[in-house]
Amino acid sequence: MEYYSPTDLNEAYELLKKFGDTAIPIAGSTFFMGHREELFDEVEAVINIKKLGLGYIKTEDEILKIGATTTLNEIFDHEITSSGVYKIFNETVNELNINEVRNMATIGGEVCIAGEVDMPTTLLAYDANIVIGGSEGTRVVSMADFHIGYLNNALDVTEMVVEVQIPKPPENTAGGFYKFERTAADLPIVNVAVRVSLDDDGICKDVRVVAGAATMSGVPQRSAAAEAVLLNNKINEDLIMQAAEASSDIECIDDFRTPAVVRSLWIKCSVEDALKKALSELDKGE
Amino acid sequence: MIQIYLNVNGEECPANVKPHWSLAVVLREQIGLTGTKTGCEMGTCGSCTVLVDGKPIFSCLRMAVDVQDCDIQTIEGIETDDVLHPLQQTFIDDHGMQCGFCTPGMIVAAKALLDKNSDPSEQEVREAIGGHLCRCGTYVRIVRAIMNAAEVMRSKS
Numbered sequence: 001m002e003y004y005s006p007t008d009l010n011e012a013y014e015l016l017k018k019f020g021d022t023a024i025p026i027a028g029s030t031f032f033m034g035h036r037e038e039l040f041d042e043v044e045a046v047i048n049i050k051k052l053g054l055g056y057i058k059t060e061d062e063i064l065k066i067g068a069t070t071t072l073n074e075i076f077d078h079e080i081t082s083s084g085v086y087k088i089f090n091e092t093v094n095e096l097n098i099n100e101v102r103n104m105a106t107i108g109g110e111v112c113i114a115g116e117v118d119m120p121t122t123l124l125a126y127d128a129n130i131v132i133g134g135s136e137g138t139r140v141v142s143m144a145d146f147h148i149g150y151l152n153n154a155l156d157v158t159e160m161v162v163e164v165q166i167p168k169p170p171e172n173t174a175g176g177f178y179k180f181e182r183t184a185a186d187l188p189i190v191n192v193a194v195r196v197s198l199d200d201d202g203i204c205k206d207v208r209v210v211a212g213a214a215t216m217s218g219v220p221q222r223s224a225a226a227e228a229v230l231l232n233n234k235i236n237e238d239l240i241m242q243a244a245e246a247s248s249d250i251e252c253i254d255d256f257r258t259p260a261v262v263r264s265l266w267i268k269c270s271v272e273d274a275l276k277k278a279l280s281e282l283d284k285g286e
Numbered sequence: 287m288i289q290i291y292l293n294v295n296g297e298e299c300p301a302n303v304k305p306h307w308s309l310a311v312v313l314r315e316q317i318g319l320t321g322t323k324t325g326c327e328m329g330t331c332g333s334c335t336v337l338v339d340g341k342p343i344f345s346c347l348r349m350a351v352d353v354q355d356c357d358i359q360t361i362e363g364i365e366t367d368d369v370l371h372p373l374q375q376t377f378i379d380d381h382g383m384q385c386g387f388c389t390p391g392m393i394v395a396a397k398a399l400l401d402k403n404s405d406p407s408e409q410e411v412r413e414a415i416g417g418h419l420c421r422c423g424t425y426v427r428i429v430r431a432i433m434n435a436a437e438v439m440r441s442k443s
Contacts, residue, residue: 003288003305003351026349033347034328036306046305048352073341098417099395101329103341104348185330185417 001040005048012049013135013158019045021157027054027069028104031113054108054162064166068108072096072119075107085168087281088175088193092122095177095191097184108161114147114219116187121212121220122177125193128166134159143220150218170206173197176277178270179213188213189258192247192270196235196278204230209247209271214263216251225249226271235279244272290354294319295363303350310334312350313360321361321390325419332418335391336360342398344417361390364397372438373397373431382431384422392418396432404440408433 006012016023022044026032032039032046054067057078064086066075072093075081081090095118096102110119111130120143128143135158146154155161179191191213197206207230212220225246233239247267254260287302292309294317301316308327313319313336322345325331329347336345337359364371373393376382383389392415399406399414406414411432420428 001305003349005352026352028347029349029352030329030344030347033306033308033349040306043306046349048349050352097413098329098332099398099414100332100335100342100344100417101347103343 001043001046003046003048005051007051009052009133009162010135012047012052012160013133015045015047016160017135017158019047023047023157025049025160027106028071028109030101030105031109049160059168062168064168066107066164066166068111068161068163069106070108072102072105072107072110073099076102085171085173085175086166088122088126088177088195088278091175091177091277092118092193095179107164111143111146111161111164112153112155113151114149114153115151116189116213118177118179118188118191118212120147121191121210122175122193123164123166124212124220124222125175125195125208125210126166126169127208128164130161131163131165132159133162138162140165144222147219152218169195170197172199172282173206174278174281176274176279176281178273178277180266180270190214190263190266190270192267192274194271194274194278196230196275196282198235198282202234204233204235207231209243209275211247211250211267211270214250214252214258214267216253218253221250223247223250223271230275235275240272240275240279243275244268247271288351290351292317292350292354292358293356294358295360301350305349305351307350308334308346309336309348309350309353309358310345313345313358319360319362323387323390325387330417330419331388331391332395332415333388333391335394335418337394337398340398340401342395359394361394364393371397371435372442373400373435376431376435376438377428380427380431380434382424382428383420384424388418388420388422392420392428392432396435399432400436400439404436404443406433406436411436 054069056067076093123143175195179188195208209223209226226243229243252260252263323333325333327346334345
């Protein structure tokens with residue numbers, strides 16, 4: 001196993017091309033080191049991508065751009081997530097109650113792991129796009145298309161995630177995040193992110209209800225039924241309960257960690273709680 | 287093998303490592319600093335916590351080769367001039383331990399908190415050690431020791 005620490009993107013792309021599927025790009029290293037014994041025989045080249053200048057949070061053309069090697073705590077501490085439409089990103093990080101992991105794990109890594117992590121659920125609710133770089137150039141894939149299945153994503157072996165882009169939602173928008181886990185520091189059993197945009201009359205004009213970590217598909221999924229309940233309506237307590245009930249259209253996985261019926265119930269509870277959080281945030285903004 | 291130099295507790299320490307060797311293992315087996323404990327070695331127990339550039343991280347999940355340019359502080363570097371850090375003293379005074387295996391990680395994580403926030407609430411203390419397991423279950427006394435250390439540090443400054 002060789003270690004490389006390239007200082008520019010082209011050098012990193014060349015290494016990915018040279019080693020193909022035996023190379024692994026590393027930034028926070030939490031996933032790689034946590035699975036090093038399984039990965040040891042498969043990996044020939046460890047490529048540290050932290051010196052490529054991909055640790056940034058900036059707004060350009062009304063798009064929030066987060067570099068792939070930005071850590072979760074950098075997102076948590078940034079003023080743009082302290083209030084307003086992007087506050088949900090602060091909440092999502094806050095729900096992972098391990099400061100040490102938050103100092104290491106990066107948004108690029110979270111996006112690449114299509115499994116029991118929180119950030120992709122929130123990113124799907126915010127219609128994020130993933131910028132993928134490779135020696136052939138860059139391409140942009142929506143969060144919805146990026147995850148193909150459990151622990152499987154749209155990256156070619158010669159590519160890596162370089163940036164996450166989140167388009168600015170309309171002014172009167174707020175998000176809410178809620179999750180169930182065994183302990184505060186554990187992987188999620190269920191996570192839910194919602195985004196609600198209201199017009200001046202308080203009517204819901206755009207909404208996303210997304211559940212992750214529990215789905216049969218293994219990747220975060222929108223609940224079309226719950227969104228349909230809320231869209232073009234004034235959201236009240238009754239409608240929130242109806243939307244929560246409707247979220248049972250998401251098929252849950254049944255495994256040794258938690259039975260599907262429990263996951264399904266917890267998704268309903270999480271949808272209710274996340275919607276209430278979003279609405280209370282919208283109330284504060286008024 | 288890769289020859290690296292790590293800046294640990296202000297001293298330059300040479301080590302010969304493989305890329306996948308964790309900082310925890312290198313600190314213990316090559317540099318001889320066994321205060322940092324290795325428990326689960328997969329990022330769930332917190333006993334291997336060290337400070338890298340002032341931030342707490344799990345040294346079992348960090349490649350040693352990746353922290354060559356960083357300032358690493360372990361439990362051995364917390365005291366100054368042979369005087370215990372207030373956290374070390376209050377952990378003794380309040381008996382914030384039973385077997386002591388989780389203690390170095392707890393103290394290092396608490397130091398990172400107190401360096402940033404000299405007057406934390408009990409909730410903030412609990413959150414700062416959220417990723418740390420104490421299988422003896424001495425959490426109440428650990429939190430008390432950290433709160434008391436914060437008070438000692440405030441009164442000194």
